[in-house]
Amino acid sequence: TIHINARNHLEIAGVDTIELTKKYGTPLVIYDIQTVRKNIRELKEGLADYKGQTEISYASKAFSSVAFYQIIHQENISIDVVSGGELYLAKQAGFPAKKINFHGNNKSLQELTDALDYNIGNIIVDNFHELEILKQLTEQRQQMTNILLRITPGVSADTHQYIMTGQADSKFGFDLQNGQAEKALAEALDASYLNVAGLHMHIGSQIFDTESYTVSMHQILNHVNKWQNKYDFQLKVFNMGGGFGVQHTVEEAENSPENQLKMISQQFMNLLDEYGMPYPELWIEPGRSIVGEAGSTIYEIGSQKKLPNIRHYVSINGGMSDNIRPAFYDAKYTGFVANRMNDEANTTVSIAGKACESGDMLIFDLPLPEVEAGDLLAVINTGDYTFAMASNYNRIPRPAVVFVEEGKDFLAIRRETPEDFMRFENGLPEYNN
Numbered sequence: 186t187i188h189i190n191a192r193n194h195l196e197i198a199g200v201d202t203i204e205l206t207k208k209y210g211t212p213l214v215i216y217d218i219q220t221v222r223k224n225i226r227e228l229k230e231g232l233a234d235y236k237g238q239t240e241i242s243y244a245s246k247a248f249s250s251v252a253f254y255q256i257i258h259q260e261n262i263s264i265d266v267v268s269g270g271e272l273y274l275a276k277q278a279g280f281p282a283k284k285i286n287f288h289g290n291n292k293s294l295q296e297l298t299d300a301l302d303y304n305i306g307n308i309i310v311d312n313f314h315e316l317e318i319l320k321q322l323t324e325q326r327q328q329m330t331n332i333l334l335r336i337t338p339g340v341s342a343d344t345h346q347y348i349m350t351g352q353a354d355s356k357f358g359f360d361l362q363n364g365q366a367e368k369a370l371a372e373a374l375d376a377s378y379l380n381v382a383g384l385h386m387h388i389g390s391q392i393f394d395t396e397s398y399t400v401s402m403h404q405i406l407n408h409v410n411k412w413q414n415k416y417d418f419q420l421k422v423f424n425m426g427g428g429f430g431v432q433h434t435v436e437e438a439e440n441s442p443e444n445q446l447k448m449i450s451q452q453f454m455n456l457l458d459e460y461g462m463p464y465p466e467l468w469i470e471p472g473r474s475i476v477g478e479a480g481s482t483i484y485e486i487g488s489q490k491k492l493p494n495i496r497h498y499v500s501i502n503g504g505m506s507d508n509i510r511p512a513f514y515d516a517k518y519t520g521f522v523a524n525r526m527n528d529e530a531n532t533t534v535s536i537a538g539k540a541c542e543s544g545d546m547l548i549f550d551l552p553l554p555e556v557e558a559g560d561l562l563a564v565i566n567t568g569d570y571t572f573a574m575a576s577n578y579n580r581i582p583r584p585a586v587v588f589v590e591e592g593k594d595f596l597a598i599r600r601e602t603p604e605d606f607m608r609f610e611n612g613l614p615e616y617n618n
């Protein structure tokens with residue numbers, strides 16, 4: 186839903202982005218809510234051929250806000266939270282407890298207590314320490330609690346090593362190959378107040394290769410097949426995690442999340458048939474594929490530095506403080522001059538962030554028209570893990586976040602100001618100079 190309007194401006198969901206920047210300033214993060222809704226619909230479509238129940242749990246780490254949790258609820262899907270902070274925000278949004286799943290490799294006693302207080306849907310248990318705490322807590326409280334066990338299948342997905350999680354050498358989950366998973370299952374089944382609803386896996390993020398999923402599923406089902414005879418255990422829920430790759434630039438591979446899901450769920454049914462197992466509920470927990478393509482960021486262009494035959498730097502009024510992905514994962518983005526969309530791209534520039542770090546480069550070698558200070562750069566497909574990972578490095582305030590839909594805009598998160606920093610500050614008591 187990106188359009189160029191009669192004023193040669195970038196328009197999103199019927200809203201002129203230049204007008205938005207006049208209203209809210211820059212950098213400005215814009216979410217096209219129709220695209221979010223469409224992405225969820227397509228993921229549902231991707232699961233539609235599965236002959237059992239399905240559930241989508243939005244991995245809210247990719248982007249969360251009170252209003253956004255409310256939109257997710259309107260679409261009638263569940264969410265994952267990974268900290269007391271995300272749980273708190275979801276509660277503030279009035280998100281129904283039963284549709285919240287709690288993840289994390291080091292949940293604190295306080296976080297687990299909060300989760301039980303709120304009576305959330307499922308806790309995805311990651312390790313023996315957590316299993317022990319949860320066993321004690323639920324016994325003390327005599328509170329029956331649904332859990333999934335996170336299993337590490339021992340499969341390396343083809344993605345950046347920082348976001349790969351299913352390989353044997355991972356900090357997450359119970360290892361399948363060395364017997365930890367079976368031991369965890371036996372312990373959990375033994376606990377009086379834990380209901381083992383099923384198993385969970387998550388093999389990484391930004392994965393296009395569907396085989397990584399099916400190989401992992403195969404490994405897990407192979408063990409489940411044995412466990413079902415040995416223990417009083419039935420796989421009612423299988424959560425295959427998230428990680429479905431999305432495009433950030435035209436160069437990135439193009440199998441849509443919907444297609445990826447069609448392929449994986451079909452393969453999963455084939456595997457279940459092979460083992461003669463009934464179809465469990467199939468859950469997914471996508472983050473990026475719901476929000477990535479829905480977000481754009483608009484920056485104002487400031488200084489430039491031309492180094493003949495080397496590089497032409499164009500600086501913007503944001504960068505790694507609102508999008509650390511290029512610096513951290515070597516992620517690629519593309520952009521346009523939002524206020525002069527149809528101007529010919531007759532030069533090649535590199536977009537520099539404003540942080541005092543040479544590594545704060547947002548885009549290298551981007552074709553653009555000649556630009557001057559005050560022009561606005563739109564970077565697209567920034568909805569996943571950008572605002573969510575934003576920081577105040579260099580004391581740069583975080584941008585505002587605006588939702589647009591059907592020609593209307595809504596300020597979901599207001600821009601930070603330097604005064605906000607003072608909420609956490611104490612001057613020395615005796616200091617007077």
Ligand code: LLP
Nearest residue numbers: 244387390391427428429470471472473570
């Ligand atoms: N489930 C679990 C247990 C996860 O750890 C994650 C992501 C997801 C689901 C959602 O994955 P998605 O569908 O969004 O790929 N900051 C990195 C990505 C880290 C992903 C962490 N876990 C990035 O910017 O690429």
